[in-house]
Amino acid sequence: METTKKxxxxxxxxxxxxxHYPKEYINYLVSYNSLTSDQIVADIGSGTGVLTQQLLIxxxxxxxxxxxxxxxxxxEKQLNSYSNFVSINGTAESTGLKSYSIDLITVAQAFHWFDKLQFKKECIRILKPNSNVALVWNSRDFSSKxxxxxxxxxxxxxxxxxxFSGGIEKNSDVYKQFFRDGKYEYHTFRNDLEYNLESFIGRNLSASYAPKNTDSNYDEFVDAITKLFVKYSKNNKIILPxxxxxYLGKV
Structure with missing residues (x-):
């Protein structure tokens, strides 16, 4: 299956x-890149607009x-009311954006789907000189049982x-190869997530690898996730570490 169809x-x-992403991360992104309301951010692989909306706000x-x-x-349905929002049908490797027109590129939960070399070339083409690319993931904390x-x-x-995230978090070479001279800023932000049973199942089903309700293993998967929730929940809530x-730097 094509990655764009997953x-x-x-x-x-x-x-x-x-x-969503923690406010501390958004503040860091704005401050580090000295972003102002007259600059343009390209959110590439923007999905349903989770990070997009936080930037628009x-x-x-x-x-x-x-x-x-x-x-x-x-x-588009959720964000078209924002006057500072533009939606484009394009890929990471061929965005359709003008050359040297972008002040910052953001990629949330999507870099692992891209052709890394072609995306890097596209970033170099569309970014203004000395502008950055910001890669970000909400990642589960594996210190948790x-x-x-x-x-x-x-x-x-x-x-x-x-x-999770295609296993990319285990491969530091990917970032060294992507960012210019292998240099980038790495920061982590705590973002523990609270779920009830419905939202915990929903979060698991939202993954590209998770079965759809027409798949033969769907019921078994939901049952296993439900049992996991029951095992670790308190007062019908669960905290997912x-x-x-x-990852932020020049390309």
Whole structure:
């Protein structure tokens, strides 16, 4: 399956259950890049607009570039009321944006899907001189037994599971090869997430590797996630240990 099609049929559940990024990260992004309301951010692989909206709320001009029709349509419905929002049907490797027109590129939960070399070339083409690329993930904290058991369920019941976020967090060479001279700023922000049973199941089902309700292993997967929730929940709530990981630099 093409990477641009992996979330087809999952856009609604993705939009409903994917978490936002901590305010501390947004503030860091704005401050580090000295962003002002007259500058332009390209949010590439923008999906349903989770990060896009947080940038828009900070009065930044945001061009959201997303190839998946389902995901992009939801973002447009939710964000078209913002005058500083533009939506484009494009890929990371061919955005359709003007050369040297962008002050910052952001990529949230999507870099692992890209052709890294072609995306780097596209970043160099569209960024203004000495501007940055920001890669960010909400990542589960593997010091938690809950997270480890959640991963085991995915490994057992989801054939395409290669680790959360495609396992990219384990490969530091990817970032050294992507950023100019292998140099980048790495920061983490605590972002623990609270779920009830419905939202915990929804968050798991929003993953690209998770079964759809038409798949034969769907009921087994939901049952396993439900049992995991019951095991670790208190007062019908569960805290999923989560770290927001930020990689920022020039390309």
């Amino acid at each position: 979330f087809t049929g999952k856009a609604d559940i993705y939009s409903k259950y994917r978490p 900070n009065n930044l001009n945001v061009i959201a570039v997303e190839p998946n029709d389902d995901m992009r349509n939801i973002a 809950l997270v480890i058991e959640n991963a085991e369920i995915c490994k057992d019941l989801c054939p395409s599971f290669k680790g 989560n770290i927001t990981r930020s």
